[in-house]
Structure formats: C-alpha cells, structure tokens
Amino acid sequence: MWRHDTWVKPYLKQYKSLLATVLILGVLTTFCGGALMFTSGYTIDRSATHPYNILIIYPAILLTRAFGIGRPTFKYVERLKSHNWVLRVTSKLRTRLYKTVEQDAAFFDEKYQTGNILGLLSEDIDHLQNLYLRTVFPTVVGILLSLIIVIGIGYFDLWFGLLILLLLAIEVLIAPLISVAVEAGRRQKQKALKDDLYTNLTDNILGANDWVLSGRQQDFRKATQDTVTQLNDSKNYSKHFRWRRDFYLQAVLGLIFIALLVFTNLHFTNSMARANYVAAFVLAIAPVGETIIPISQGFEEYPTYRDSIVRLNNLHPTPTKLPPQQTIDxxxxxxxxxxxxxxxxxxxxxxxxxxxxxxxxxxxxxxxxxxxxxxxxxxxxxxxxxxxxxxxxxxxxxxxxxxxxxxxxxxxxxxxxxxxxxxxxxxxxxxxxxxxxxxxxxxxxxxxxxxxxxxxxxxxxxxxxxxxxxxxxxxxxxxxxxxxxxxxxxxxxxxxxxxxxxxxxxxxxxxxxxxxxxxxxxxxxxxxxxxxxxxxxxxxxxxxxxxxxxxxxxxxxxxxxxxxxxxxxxxxxxxxx
Incomplete structure (x- = not known):
C-alpha cells in the first residue's frame, strides 16, 4: 500500500520541516511537564527538611516557574503548528480530490455513486487528517519520550532500565498492536456500514418523491434502520473495549510508578541530600501517561485510515486530451x-x-x-x-x-x-x-x-x-x-x-x-x-x-x-x- 501511495507520502516530504518542528514541540511539551513535576517534587522534599537558607531551594523554585510557563507555551505553539501542518495538507488533499472528481464529471454517474463520493469527501480526507493528529504525532512523541526515560534510568541501573523498557513497551507497542488486532475487523465493518448509509440515504433522498407517491413512507423510514442499529451496536462494543484497555494501561502505568518508587529508594536514600530526589523521579513520570496512553487509540483506528488511503489511491481521473484550442465569435x-x-x-x-x-x-x-x-x-x-x-x-x-x-x-x-x-x-x-x-x-x-x-x-x-x-x-x-x-x-x-x-x-x-x-x-x-x-x-x-x-x-x-x-x-x- 505505502509503496504506491500518492496521497500521504508526498505531503510528508513536502512539509517535513514543519512536521519535525511539531514533533520536537510535542516532546518539549511533555518534557516540560515531567520537569515541572520533578522540580516540584524536589522542592517539596527539600522544604520538608527545613533548609537553613531559602537560597538552597530558590533555584528549584525558579525552575518550577520556568517549566510551569514552558509547558503550556510549548503545547500552545505545538497545537498551532500541528493544526497548521494538518490544514495545509488536508487543503491540498481536498483540492486534489475535487479536481479528480471534476475531471470525471461527465462519467460521474457511470463510475461512482453519489453516496460513494460523499463518503470520500466527508470520511476519507478527515481520516487522513486524524491519521496525523491521533496516530503519527502521539506515536512518534511517545516513542521518543520512552527512549529518553529508559536511557535516563538505565544510566543509573541497567536492569531497572530494562524493566521500565518492558513496561513502556506494553504501553507504546504491545497494547496498540492488541488494539489493532481486536478492533481491525470491527472498524472495517463500521466503515462499510457508514459507506452503505451514505449510499442508501443519498439514493433514498434523491428518490423521496417516488417513496411518497407509492405510499411507502414507512419503508422509507425503515430502509436504513437496520444499518443504523448494527452501526450503533458495533460502536458500543468498541467503546467497552476502549474502557477496559485504558483501565489496564493505567494499571501498567501504576506499576511503573511502583517500580520507580522501588528504584529511587534503592539508589537515593543513602543520604539526606539524595533522598530529596525520590518524589522528584516518581512524579516526573506522571505527564508521560497523558502522551503514551492515547497511542493505542490511534493504532486502533489505523485500519480505517488504511481503507481510506486505498480508496483514495484507487481514485484515478480519466485523462482528458483536448486538441489545440480555437476561438469563435x-x-x-x-x-x-x-x-x-x-x-x-x-x-x-x-x-x-x-x-x-x-x-x-x-x-x-x-x-x-x-x-x-x-x-x-x-x-x-x-x-x-x-x-x-x-x-x-x-x-x-x-x-x-x-x-x-x-x-x-x-x-x-x-x-x-x-x-x-x-x-x-x-x-x-x-x-x-x-x-x-x-x-x-x-x-x-x-x-x-x-x-x-x-x-x-x-x-x-x-x-x-x-x-x-x-x-x-x-x-x-x-x-x-x-x-x-x-x-x-x-x-x-x-x-x-x-x-x-x-x-x-x-x-x-x-x-x-x-x-x-x-x-x-x-x-x-x-x-x-x-x-x-x-x-x-x-x-x-x-x-x-x-x-x-x-x-x-x-x-x-x-x-x-x-x-x-x-x-x-x-x-x-x-x-x-
């Protein structure tokens, strides 16, 4: 699919600098969140030991303020840049789609159903937009942060570093892959049901006069009722699966907190000065959960994105070759x-x-x-x-x-x-x-x-x-x-x-x-x-x-x-x- 893709890869390359900026800002946002919790934890611990001079904790207070300001600032700029990137890309995608359909306007009824085109316009381009916002950005940022955490802990203790790597791998890789395996078929079914709804509703509405004249108003109302029921049932199953998955992901995150608590007590309690870092290290991991847990949601929706990419790549305009043009009065x-x-x-x-x-x-x-x-x-x-x-x-x-x-x-x-x-x-x-x-x-x-x-x-x-x-x-x-x-x-x-x-x-x-x-x-x-x-x-x-x-x-x-x-x-x- 990706080898012959002409709807996603070209725009990744065209706006690669802006994309890199967005990813760096995403990492800095979470880093500032973790650093804010780290300096706050250190300040609380150090203050509890009654320092003889306020200047001892003053640098930590300044850093807390700096990271406190830095986190929303980076997040705001990251949102601006990411949406700017996505809107640029989707604008080009929509323009290209309209031009493709326009070139085939004369063959419209023969090549496409109106409902299919509505599906392309309303669903597929939006899916590509969500591909970037819900899957690409969180996954890359989550992986980068996980590497930084594992390298940081591995510097102090290799085995604890490997343990954290395993727990983070459950959050960043294993859970997303399980989500894809469980939800892939269900998501494709939901996409197919939505496509059927677009097509059937369009056909029914365009022929509404015939339904009324034939006295079949009740059949008109029931025409899509079964499809809507199936779609709602499938969405409810997906909702329950997501609730259970997120609960287990939070439980794994809790294990990471416990492991860090054990790790810091083993390495930072041999002196009073180092003991001040116990709360700092444990609290620093908290903002990371906000970044890595949504990765599973993005992966879960990947089959839908893949289907949209395939449909768009199969949309080929009929080439039009006109002879040299003339003018006439x-x-x-x-x-x-x-x-x-x-x-x-x-x-x-x-x-x-x-x-x-x-x-x-x-x-x-x-x-x-x-x-x-x-x-x-x-x-x-x-x-x-x-x-x-x-x-x-x-x-x-x-x-x-x-x-x-x-x-x-x-x-x-x-x-x-x-x-x-x-x-x-x-x-x-x-x-x-x-x-x-x-x-x-x-x-x-x-x-x-x-x-x-x-x-x-x-x-x-x-x-x-x-x-x-x-x-x-x-x-x-x-x-x-x-x-x-x-x-x-x-x-x-x-x-x-x-x-x-x-x-x-x-x-x-x-x-x-x-x-x-x-x-x-x-x-x-x-x-x-x-x-x-x-x-x-x-x-x-x-x-x-x-x-x-x-x-x-x-x-x-x-x-x-x-x-x-x-x-x-x-x-x-x-x-x-």
Whole structure:
C-alpha cells in the first residue's frame, strides 16, 4: 500500500520541516511537564527538611516557574503548528480530490455513486487528517519520550532500565498492536456500514418523491434502520473495549510508578541530600501517561485510515486530451452538425449512440424524446464537449467542438432539472450568467421570465436570499431564475435537459411558454420525457437504442405517424383502444 501511495507520502516530504518542528514541540511539551513535576517534587522534599537558607531551594523554585510557563507555551505553539501542518495538507488533499472528481464529471454517474463520493469527501480526507493528529504525532512523541526515560534510568541501573523498557513497551507497542488486532475487523465493518448509509440515504433522498407517491413512507423510514442499529451496536462494543484497555494501561502505568518508587529508594536514600530526589523521579513520570496512553487509540483506528488511503489511491481521473484550442465569435454561429456520432462509455457497455447525424441551423428548435437510457442526455454531453465520441464529430460552423472548449460559456447555455442556486441574493444568482451586466439589465431579464412582480412584492426585493439550493422558491420559480441567468449569458445554443420534471402540468406549461418565448432567437435542443409543449419545436427526434426511430415536424408526425399519435395520446392520458 505505502509503496504506491500518492496521497500521504508526498505531503510528508513536502512539509517535513514543519512536521519535525511539531514533533520536537510535542516532546518539549511533555518534557516540560515531567520537569515541572520533578522540580516540584524536589522542592517539596527539600522544604520538608527545613533548609537553613531559602537560597538552597530558590533555584528549584525558579525552575518550577520556568517549566510551569514552558509547558503550556510549548503545547500552545505545538497545537498551532500541528493544526497548521494538518490544514495545509488536508487543503491540498481536498483540492486534489475535487479536481479528480471534476475531471470525471461527465462519467460521474457511470463510475461512482453519489453516496460513494460523499463518503470520500466527508470520511476519507478527515481520516487522513486524524491519521496525523491521533496516530503519527502521539506515536512518534511517545516513542521518543520512552527512549529518553529508559536511557535516563538505565544510566543509573541497567536492569531497572530494562524493566521500565518492558513496561513502556506494553504501553507504546504491545497494547496498540492488541488494539489493532481486536478492533481491525470491527472498524472495517463500521466503515462499510457508514459507506452503505451514505449510499442508501443519498439514493433514498434523491428518490423521496417516488417513496411518497407509492405510499411507502414507512419503508422509507425503515430502509436504513437496520444499518443504523448494527452501526450503533458495533460502536458500543468498541467503546467497552476502549474502557477496559485504558483501565489496564493505567494499571501498567501504576506499576511503573511502583517500580520507580522501588528504584529511587534503592539508589537515593543513602543520604539526606539524595533522598530529596525520590518524589522528584516518581512524579516526573506522571505527564508521560497523558502522551503514551492515547497511542493505542490511534493504532486502533489505523485500519480505517488504511481503507481510506486505498480508496483514495484507487481514485484515478480519466485523462482528458483536448486538441489545440480555437476561438469563435458566438454571433457568427450558423450551424451545429452532428456528424455520424458513435459513443459508448466503455468496452463492456453497449454502444449508446449509433451513427447519429443531424444538422441544426441557427434558431432551430429540436426536441429529443425516447425511453430512459437511450442516450438523450449523453447526446447533450457530446454536443457541448463534455464527452468525446469514439467515431464522428460535433461541428460548430465546421469547427470541432472539442477545439472550442475555452469558448463553451459563450456558445452553450444549460438548463436542467435542478438548476444550481447559491445561498445569496436573487440579483447575485442571476448575474452569474454574465457578471458584467448591470442591475438594470439583471432586472430586465427577471422581468422577461415573469418574476418581477413576485420579487418586488418581497420585503427585501431583489436582495432577497434564495436560501440553500434555492429553497426560498418553488421548483417553477427556481427554473425561471435559472432562465433569467441564461438570458444574461446570451449564448446562441441552449441545451434543455428535462427542465420541467417534477412540476405540475399548469406550472410546466407556463414555464415552457416562457422558455420558448424569451429564447425565440436561440437554437434550442430540448431533452424531454413527454410531449407537453412539443408544438413549440420545429423538429422532433425519437431515439431508441441510440438511433433515430422517427423524425419530423410535430404536426406532420401527428398527422402521418401512428406511433407518434399513440405516444401523444398516452402522454395526454387518452385511452388507446
């Protein structure tokens, strides 16, 4: 795993100086804690012997103050540096993850499930962050401190040094390894259950309307209940194991205290002066427990980190190679040619688009209809260059669209089922279509899509927040806001991907009338699942199995094509005998 890792090792190397600083500060924090207890113990013992002069214990008092100030200072700086290091690394990891997913945006539904991506974003990067904070830092600091303690005691007595080495090894090495052995399978199960929850909850929420319409609200609630119960039971087992393990670790720490008490009584009680160090040595070990006991917790979580590292390293973007880019004047657009297109997502999947050809002129209105999975949305992705066909090409004025990707925003506007609206004002959301437009021009666009009266009736008017995902407005109103954005964008080609799905028939009809009215001078390619508003287009193409089954003007098809007549009647709810 580590040999081929590209998500952890590179950043360890990149920020190795800062990492070394963090580790040194961690050691100094615990050292100051131990030294504080050492000087405090010495001061207490020495004071109990009634020194004839305060100057005898004054240096110990000064050191107690110094170490007392040094411990929180080093700890504070260590926290600042460690979190600075972690935030730098995780920032780069998140940026890299977003870029990786973005490169595969066109293949998103085919390569990943939404729940899996949510798992990657919310779990795996956080796990790498915890890998450093909970495992790497405490383990390295704990090992360094243990070596310092063993060497210090071994200087006075080799056998006691070996005994302390054995007891510290239980705390720093044996207990963490036992934690991994006991908890590895349980942690992996918890990770798998969490991944299932992300996937199932996402799928269920995205299909919430279907659950409600089918009257299966109770099934919706129970869909993830078993998984949640299993996850909670597993977490409770882990909690009980941690309690027992930490209890035994504290017991071992108590044995270290007893061993040091025996050691100091054997070596430091032969004179009054040396006896003052008994309490100092025993108390000095106390802060070390705060550092070495959490190591087992970090090791226990390692299988989860390993799984995250494996998943991230298996996330490979699809390489995109674009030809040399060209420029085009959007106002010069005349024809969009789909020249014998053929497309399949991979060699194991069936050919989705087969030898598709069509020439669409400026101002044409084209509707693509057909069963789900016939390649309608894929065709839109081929048109704007999100996907590259295996055969054929998409041409704008005889220029391959793949050479015009830098011009996409000038050429294509897109309206789909769920327009993305930000949690900011109405006017800011609409201005995203063209940030150079004035407030007056934005208001004109909103008036064109029949939103002016509604907006001006609101207390804050055009400064009203649309709220997260546009939840302040209904589905039809959200689409009108997105349509106003398209008007500002003023691209010659507008791609509509079922923008009226989920709207009631009256709202749908009103929205379609508005779309075709305000975009009368645009070229429109409209993917739709039924025939409401079909009279607004010049051409209808019915796709089946990636090929054109029928094509023509909607009125001509209704008069002359029996299949189209049946489709229209079914769409209108007319019983076919």
């Amino acid at each position: 959007p106002t010069a657009f005349q024809t969009l040619t789909l020249d014998h297109l053929q497309f399949e997502y991979n060699s194991d999947s069936p050919v989705l688009i087969k030898n598709f050809q069509q020439t669409i002129k400026r101002g044409d209105k084209l509707a693509l209809i057909g069963p789900s999975g016939t390649g309608k949305t894929t065709l839109l992705q081929l048109i704007n260059g999100d996907l590259a066909p295996q055969k054929g090409q998409v041409l704008i004025n005889d220029i391959n669209v793949l050479t015009l990707q830098a011009e996409r925003q000038k050429l294509f506007a897109f309206l789909n089922q769920q327009p993305f609206l930000f949690n900011t004002s109405i006017i800011n959301n609409v201005r995203l279509g063209n940030e150079n437009k004035t407030d007056s021009e934005v208001k004109q666009a909103l008036a064109a899509v029949k939103m002016q009266d509604l907006i001006e009736s609101l207390p804050k008017g055009y400064e009203t927040s649309v709220q997260e995902a546009g939840s302040r407005f209904s589905g039809g109103e959200q689409q009108r806001l997105a349509l106003a954005r398209i008007l500002l964008q003023d691209a010659p080609i507008v791609l509509l991907d079922e923008p009226t799905v989920g709207l009631d028939p009256i709202t749908e009809n009103d929205l379609l009338q508005t779309i075709f009215s305000v975009l009368a001078d645009k070229t429109i390619i409209w993917v739709t699942h039924h025939l409401q508003g079909i009279k607004n287009v010049d051409q209808v193409i019915f796709l089946k199995n990636g090929q054109i089954e029928m094509q023509g003007h909607p009125q001509d098809l209704y008069q002359n094509n029996q299949h189209f007549q049946e489709l229209y009647k079914m769409d209108q709810g007319i019983l076919i005998k």
